[in-house]
Amino acid sequence: MTRPSGTRAKRSGASWPGRTAPDRAAVTLGVASLVSAVFTFTNGDPWQMVEMPAAAVAVALALGAPACLGGLLGRALLVRAVGGAFLVAALVMLVELVFGTDWIGGDASTLSLWAGLGMGLLAAGLAPRDI
Secondary structure, three states: OOOOOOOOOOOOOOOOOOOOHHHHHHHHHHHHHHHHHHHHOOOOOOOOOOOOOHHHHHHHHHHHHHHHHHHHHOOHHHHHHHHHHHHHHHHHHHHHHHHOOOOOOOOHHHHHHHHHHHHHHHHHHHOOOOO
16 A cells, blocks of 8 residues: 655554554563663572673663664664664673673673564564554
């Protein structure tokens, strides 16, 4: 279905009027990143699901806020950029695990969290905005 030139797609979303599904997904993933910082305070099973040392908390907060902002403002480029940054952080974690360095200090659970957030944000940023 084509729209006349210069018109915007009708935004759906009864649960969050005015936002597309990819925008809502970006905000949700950004909030998940911000909430993941609480794993730094947990101790022992089953609550310590993700290893979050101080440097990892800084990454989660520094990238979670712009992910939320990108979703709230409907800026797909910002969402894609933050998704790429999460994937770079996951790659740094992989290099850290392989070579035994300690730049960030997380473990494979941190890598998994950031890889998932990065792929999700990239998918949200690349999704068509008229859905």
